[in-house]
Amino acid sequence: MPITKPEESIIKEIEEQRPSYPVGILSRQERDLLIERGARSLYRWYTTRSQKTRSWHPDHSFNWRALRTDHSPEVNTVIEGVYGIENYAPDYTTRATHMLRKSYGRANFQLRWGAEEEKHSDLWLNCMLFMRFRTPEWIEDYMHYLRNGEWQAPWEDPLHLSMYVVIQERATQLTYLNIALFARGESDKPGFEGAADPELVKIAQTIAIDEAAHYNFFLEIARLYLYYFPAQTLDALVDTIKHFAMPALHLLPDGDKFMETMYRGGIYGGREYVTDVLKIALKHLGVNDRRALERGIKRSRQAPGPDGEMRETTFFDGFEYDVVETSVKRLYGRLKEYEEEVGLADIIPTQFVPSGLSGS
Numbered sequence: 379m380p381i382t383k384p385e386e387s388i389i390k391e392i393e394e395q396r397p398s399y400p401v402g403i404l405s406r407q408e409r410d411l412l413i414e415r416g417a418r419s420l421y422r423w424y425t426t427r428s429q430k431t432r433s434w435h436p437d438h439s440f441n442w443r444a445l446r447t448d449h450s451p452e453v454n455t456v457i458e459g460v461y462g463i464e465n466y467a468p469d470y471t472t473r474a475t476h477m478l479r480k481s482y483g484r485a486n487f488q489l490r491w492g493a494e495e496e497k498h499s500d501l502w503l504n505c506m507l508f509m510r511f512r513t514p515e516w517i518e519d520y521m522h523y524l525r526n527g528e529w530q531a532p533w534e535d536p537l538h539l540s541m542y543v544v545i546q547e548r549a550t551q552l553t554y555l556n557i558a559l560f561a562r563g564e565s566d567k568p569g570f571e572g573a574a575d576p577e578l579v580k581i582a583q584t585i586a587i588d589e590a591a592h593y594n595f596f597l598e599i600a601r602l603y604l605y606y607f608p609a610q611t612l613d614a615l616v617d618t619i620k621h622f623a624m625p626a627l628h629l630l631p632d633g634d635k636f637m638e639t640m641y642r643g644g645i646y647g648g649r650e651y652v653t654d655v656l657k658i659a660l661k662h663l664g665v666n667d668r669r670a671l672e673r674g675i676k677r678s679r680q681a682p683g684p685d686g687e688m689r690e691t692t693f694f695d696g697f698e699y700d701v702v703e704t705s706v707k708r709l710y711g712r713l714k715e716y717e718e719e720v721g722l723a724d725i726i727p728t729q730f731v732p733s734g735l736s737g738s
């Protein structure tokens with residue numbers, strides 16, 4: 379019988395497609411549970427830190443009478459717009475809490491998160507009132523108009539939502555950092571060049587710090603998903619990036635004008651999205667080449683496990699699993715320290731469990 383020898387090119391192709399790491403050993407349920415435990419512990423860590431370091435109040439933490447009352451129409455458009463977006467905090471909170479209701483840690487986190495977002499709404503409302511650009515009656519009408527709209531979630535599943543919020547919080551943080559920048563008098567963009575206002579700096583910085591904390595929470599959650607479900611999570615991440623838009627823009631009476639002003643003012647636009655939002659967030663998520671990831675994601679990167687169930691592999695073009703693993707280990711280190719301090723570690727410690735995907 380002739381011995382058929384496979385062509386070298388075929389062998390090479392198979393070799394290339396073979397996962398570089400052994401497939402995972404944890405079941406889907408086990409991995410779900412690990413994410414849930416991690417999220418629950420992180421939520422407790424978060425609330426402690428939030429209460430200790432960010433307990434400001436929209437009325438009393440600022441000297442409202444010191445706010446400038448002669449800002450340009452451009453500055454005013456930006457403030458009205460960010461108020462409009464933040465004003466939907468009850469919708470964001472309701473939808474997200476409901477979507478995540480099966481996760482104790484995440485659903486409760488959304489309540490706390492919502493309470494922090496609500497403060498942003500109050501803060502911008504005060505800002506509109508004290509800037510005196512509009513009459514209180516105009517502002518009342520604006521609020522009424524906004525309340526008639528209702529925000530709908532861009533994604534209906536927890537995984538996509540979990541990716542969306544990472545990008546969204548980073549985008550919001552950047553917006554506020556850029557508001558602080560023009561309020562420091564550092565912008566040369568038309569309408570913003572004379573906008574120096576120390577009180578507005580304080581306001582924008584205070585909110586930017588909150589948004590950074592939100593970003594960090596959601597980033598850790600996204601890393602947990604990436605660590606335990608890399609294939610599905612990267613898929614959801616690519617989807618989210620493709621369709622990302624700032625929330626509630628279409629609900630504003632003049633969302634186009636707002637975005638145009640943000641763009642012209644160098645506060646937020648396509649360039650900022652790519653360089654200061656996506657690049658940063660993706661780096662934090664272990665993605666070093668977005669294009670390569672998008673191309674690679676089309677190929678199936680799952681392999682059958684011993685029980686016939688498809689197992690995840692961690693080899694993806696443009697993605698560094700090791701970076702995520704290091705971050706996840708660091709997170710558990712932080713949680714361990716926190717739980718030891720409280721005493722929870724003596725009873726129900728949250729422990730790091732390797733995914734079994736990295737081969738280490």
Ligand SMILES: [Fe+2]
Nearest residue numbers: 464495498550
């Ligand atoms: Fe906010």
Ligand SMILES: [Fe+2]
Nearest residue numbers: 547588589592
């Ligand atoms: Fe936020």
